[in-house]
Amino acid sequence: MADKPISEPLTALLIEPSHIVQQVVASILQRHGFHVDTCKKAEDAFRLSEENKYDLVCVALLLPDASGLDVCRKVRSMSQAKRNTPVVMITSEDDKNTLLGVLKAGATEIFKKNDLVGFDNYLTQFVWTTNESKSLYGKVLYVEDSRAISEMVVALLKLNRMEVDHYTNAEDAYDAFQNNEYDLVIVDIILEGEMTGSQLAQSIRRDISKRTVPILAISGVEDSARRVSMLKSGVNDFVAKPIMNDELMARVQNLIRSKKLFDRVQEQQEILRELAMKDQLTGLYNRHFLMEVGPKRIKEAQRHKQPLSMVVVDLDKFKLINDTHGHTTGDIVLKEVGALLQRLCRKEDIASRFGGEEFVLIMPHCDLISAVDKAEKIRKAIINLKPAGLEISASFGVSALASKDEDISDLFDRADQAVYQSKNGGRNCVTAV
C-alpha cells in the first residue's frame, strides 16, 4: 500500500464502548488534527483496520465482544505495511499484571481514562515526529551489491523524500563520499570488490571534516561479532536482514535528524565564535582576539627566529568627522577603512580594530623595513579611499620584534609611541621605532 501524500491528515481508529469516553478521546485526537473513525466492538475494529491504513489505533481494555488485547494482537499480526501501527490503550485498569499483559500483547502506550494529559502530550510528540519525518530530506550514499535488495531499498528511500546515490562496491562509494556531501551512508557489511563494508566505514571515519555523517550498516542477524567490530570502527546503527521497511526508515530518519541537529549546533557555535572574535562594525578581528592570538604568533616567530612586525593605524582628526558629518558617517568611514585593511593584508596577518578609530596589524614573516613599506602603501590607499566622499588620512606607528624576550605589550608600546610621533610630526605619515 502506498504512503499517503504529505498533505493528507493523520488518521486514527478509536475503539471505545462508552459514548462519553469516545467523545472525549475523539475530540482530543481531532484537536491534534486526526481524522477519527470510531466503533464500539472488536469485530468492527477488525473490519475497519483491514479496509484502512491508520496512523494510530486507540483501544479500550474491555469491549463488548472481545478484549482490547485481541485488537493489539490483531494489529501486530497484520501485513508488514500495517503491523507497526502504534496501538494506544486507554483504560481505568490499575492492576500491574493486567497492564503488563497489555504491553506484551503489543500495545505501544497505556494512558489512564481519568488523566488524559499524558495522552495529550503523547499526541503532540507523535504528530510532530510524524510530520517532521514526512518532510525530512536527506542525501544518502547507499552501498549494496544485491540487486533485489537495493532496488527495494532505493525505492523506499525515494518514497520517503531521500536522494540516493547507489553503488555496488565500496571503492566507488568511497570516491563518491569524498566528492559529495551526504547526510547518511548505508552500507551492507559483505560486498563485492576488494574493500569490505567495515573498511569503508573506517575510511569514512578517518575523514575528520565529515565526521558527523552517520553510518547505518546492514547485516545478517547472525553477524553479532562482526556487528561489534563495526560499531568499534565507527558505524552508528544496524538494520538486520531481512530488512523491515518501517524499521529501516525509522533508523534512517533518526540518524539524519540527529546529524542535522548536530550540524545546526556546530553552525551556531561557529557563529558565536565569530561574534566573540570579530568587531561587529568592520568585520575585522577585535581587541580580544588580538590579545589572545597575537602572543601566540609572537612566540612562534621567536621560536623559529623569524621576523614579525606590528603596525598601529590611527585615523586623523576623526572626532571632527563625527562632529561635522555625524556618527553614522563616522561609522561608514571606519567600515571602509576596515575593508581596505582587510584587502591589503595577507591571510596570515591579523588585522584588528583595537578600539575607536585605532587599528592594529600583526604581520608574521615581515621585518621592520617591509612593514614600513606596507604601512606607506596603506597610508596612500587611505588618502585615495574617500569614504562617504570625505578626505581622510591616518598616522602610523611601526615596530618589529627585536629580542626574544619581547611580548605583545612591548611591541604595542613602541608602535603606539611611534604613532604619537607621527601625530606630532603633522599626521598622515609613518614612523618606525
Ligand SMILES: Nc1nc2c(ncn2[C@@H]2O[C@H](COP(=O)(O)OP(=O)(O)OP(=O)(O)O)[C@@H](O)[C@H]2O)c(=O)[nH]1
Ligand atoms: N563613528 C564612530 N566614532 C567612534 C567610534 N569609536 C570611537 N569613535 C570616535 O572617535 C573619535 C576619536 O577621537 P580622538 O581620540 O580625539 O582622535 P582624533 O579626533 O582622531 O584626533 P587625532 O587622533 O589626534 O588625529 C572620538 O570622537 C570617538 O567618539 C565608533 O565606533 N564609531
